[in-house]
Amino acid sequence: MSTPAAGSNPARITSEVVAKVAKLASLKLSEDEITLMTSQLSGMLDHFADIDKLDLENVVPLAQPFPLKNVFREDVIVKGLDRDEVLAAAPAAEDGRFRVPPSSGLGEQ
Amino acid sequence: MTKSFATVVDIAQDIASGKTSATEVLEQHLQRINERESEINAFNLVTTEQARQTAAQVDADIKAGKKLGPLAGVPVALKDNMCTRGIETTCSSKILEGWKPPYDATVVTRLQQAGAVMIGKTNLDEFAMGSSTENSAFGPTKNPLDTSRVPGGSSGGSAAAVAAGFAAASLGSDTGGSIRQPASLCGLVGVKPTYGLVSRQGIVAFASSLDQVGPFTHTVADAALMMEVIGGHDPLDSTSLPQPMPSLSSVLEQGVKGMRIGRLADMPDGCEPEVLARMDAAYAALQSAGATIVDISLPSLSYCLTAYYLVAPAEASSNLARYDGVRYGMRVETGDLHSMYGATRAAGFGAEVKRRIMLGTYALSAGYFDAYYGKALKVRRLIANDFAAAYEKCDVILTPTSPTVAFPLGDKTSDPLTMYLCDIFTIPTNLAGHAAMSVPFGTGAHNLPVGVQVLAPALGEQTMFRVAAELERAS
Numbered sequence: 129m130s131t132p133a134a135g136s137n138p139a140r141i142t143s144e145v146v147a148k149v150a151k152l153a154s155l156k157l158s159e160d161e162i163t164l165m166t167s168q169l170s171g172m173l174d175h176f177a178d179i180d181k182l183d184l185e186n187v188v189p190l191a192q193p194f195p196l197k198n199v200f201r202e203d204v205i206v207k208g209l210d211r212d213e214v215l216a217a218a219p220a221a222e223d224g225r226f227r228v229p230p231s232s233g234l235g236e237q
Numbered sequence: 238m239t240k241s242f243a244t245v246v247d248i249a250q251d252i253a254s255g256k257t258s259a260t261e262v263l264e265q266h267l268q269r270i271n272e273r274e275s276e277i278n279a280f281n282l283v284t285t286e287q288a289r290q291t292a293a294q295v296d297a298d299i300k301a302g303k304k305l306g307p308l309a310g311v312p313v314a315l316k317d318n319m320c321t322r323g324i325e326t327t328c329s330s331k332i333l334e335g336w337k338p339p340y341d342a343t344v345v346t347r348l349q350q351a352g353a354v355m356i357g358k359t360n361l362d363e364f365a366m367g368s369s370t371e372n373s374a375f376g377p378t379k380n381p382l383d384t385s386r387v388p389g390g391s392s393g394g395s396a397a398a399v400a401a402g403f404a405a406a407s408l409g410s411d412t413g414g415s416i417r418q419p420a421s422l423c424g425l426v427g428v429k430p431t432y433g434l435v436s437r438q439g440i441v442a443f444a445s446s447l448d449q450v451g452p453f454t455h456t457v458a459d460a461a462l463m464m465e466v467i468g469g470h471d472p473l474d475s476t477s478l479p480q481p482m483p484s485l486s487s488v489l490e491q492g493v494k495g496m497r498i499g500r501l502a503d504m505p506d507g508c509e510p511e512v513l514a515r516m517d518a519a520y521a522a523l524q525s526a527g528a529t530i531v532d533i534s535l536p537s538l539s540y541c542l543t544a545y546y547l548v549a550p551a552e553a554s555s556n557l558a559r560y561d562g563v564r565y566g567m568r569v570e571t572g573d574l575h576s577m578y579g580a581t582r583a584a585g586f587g588a589e590v591k592r593r594i595m596l597g598t599y600a601l602s603a604g605y606f607d608a609y610y611g612k613a614l615k616v617r618r619l620i621a622n623d624f625a626a627a628y629e630k631c632d633v634i635l636t637p638t639s640p641t642v643a644f645p646l647g648d649k650t651s652d653p654l655t656m657y658l659c660d661i662f663t664i665p666t667n668l669a670g671h672a673a674m675s676v677p678f679g680t681g682a683h684n685l686p687v688g689v690q691v692l693a694p695a696l697g698e699q700t701m702f703r704v705a706a707e708l709e710r711a712s
Contacts, residue, residue: 193671
């Protein structure tokens with residue numbers, strides 16, 4: 129199996145797409161990181177193009193190894209996690225709740 | 238090969254019979270940690286005080302004539318992606334540094350109930366993403382057999398802890414080979430059970446349709462015992478299979494007479510010649526023990542890497558969305574909620590984790606879903622079909638666990654794709670949800686251990702352990 133050099137097909141993904149994906153993933157990346165990520169992802173996507181030659185037209189996707197059904201438990205009250213113990217692990221808490229900074233609605237990435 | 242340390246079975250017997258005490262056994266292991274841990278870096282945390290308390294309790298129970306669990310007094314290490322109540326659980330990531338979970342993972346509870354003594358939390362590639370344990374935020378783990386080389390990954394700390402005699406056994410997690418490959422590189426037995434056989438409740442999720450928990454041990458009998466303790470249905474894990482754990486310890490002497498062993502007719506390139514030589518020896522050993530060797534093919538094998546490196550990052554990008562600086566771990570304070578998410582995740586995650594989150598988010602995003610994630614799921618079906626056809630002709634399949642023996646630190650860190658190629662033989666099992674294990678079978682280049690991988694269909698653990706035991710007898 130050959131390993132294409134990173135970035136051998138720069139057209140596969142652009143830095144604009146990488147910047148957009150970073151925003152979708154809530155990851156603040158520096159310009160340098162976006163450049164490096166564009167080159168590395170491009171190299172990987174080149175490699176992953178090996179499956180393009182397969183005829184997958186009539187193949188049923190497999191998302192889970194075994195058919196799974198939703199599992200329900202008896203509708204009885206059970207003890208949950210201890211609230212104080214959970215909140216003690218949070219970066220900020222107040223009045224029995226998680227505390228977060230205000231949301232401007234848009235965010236700055 | 239590995240220096241021989243006492244096995245789980247022997248330690249449990251010697252403690253139960255009064256030949257030694259849990260405290261004495263623990264102190265021997267702590268002594269070895271004192272001597273070599275600064276060189277190996279197997280642990281993120283050594284839980285000395287808790288371990289001493291548990292060992293003292295086991296000794297008190299023996300004195301009081303109480304009934305003992307099957308692992309009473311056995312020192313066991315846990316990969317640091319398994320929740321331990323009140324004890325730091327980091328996934329070797331800065332984003333979770335200092336986090337103390339409010340509950341125990343089910344496997345942790347089961348080990349405790351069996352009397353095991355938890356000796357520490359082991360190092361891993363951050364969030365189990367890697368094949369060398371070099372992606373840890375807390376520094377790489379070294380292979381105890383040659384400290385210039387990697388122990389494999391991502392459960393490299395768990396493998397190194399057992400290989401160095403720091404613990405008699407350990408638990409790891411295996412999403413694409415993260416138990417079997419380090420077991421192979423460190424000369425240990427490592428088991429990836431059938432998807433759903435071992436509970437994942439309280440294991441930090443990486444790729445939920447692939448992750449499984451399993452043991453590292455020196456012997457096949459030890460692995461069987463560990464599996465019997467941790468396996469079986471758990472109502473707290475909705476993917477847990479609704480059946481009891483089959484007995485494995487009882488089948489180890491049954492041999493392989495009449496069994497059909499699958500041999501890959503189309504072996505992928507890139508295997509070291511010494512590794513292939515050990516494979517030939519393994520087939521010969523099973524044949525002389527009465528098995529038949531059958532040539533099989535897995536035509537989609539070479540496409541598994543692509544399917545895996547799209548499916549696993551896609552699931553990871555979703556699972557890791559929870560690390561946002563709100564409920565646990567670190568936070569980078571900014572004035573605004575959304576910029577806090579972005580800044581926290583940028584500061585908390587390492588390069589490989591960011592790369593996989595980006596790859597997964599891209600593969601799932603509008604416009605690219607069908608071309609990448611959708612296609613990967615179809616390839617996943619092809620490999621499952623390949624296995625189904627192969628298992629019509631054979632009972633188990635034998636492959637190398639890793640194409641190479643342990644490689645030098647830094648050898649594969651510059652190009653992520655080279656590192657991904659380490660997983661070529663281990664990934665297909667995870668995609669299919671089947672059982673697999675690695676068994677040490679002699680040495681290859683540089684006198685380093687070679688592992689043979691035994692693959693079995695879903696819930697084929699009994700057959701798989703019979704073959705593993707036969708290989709162990711022949712090695």
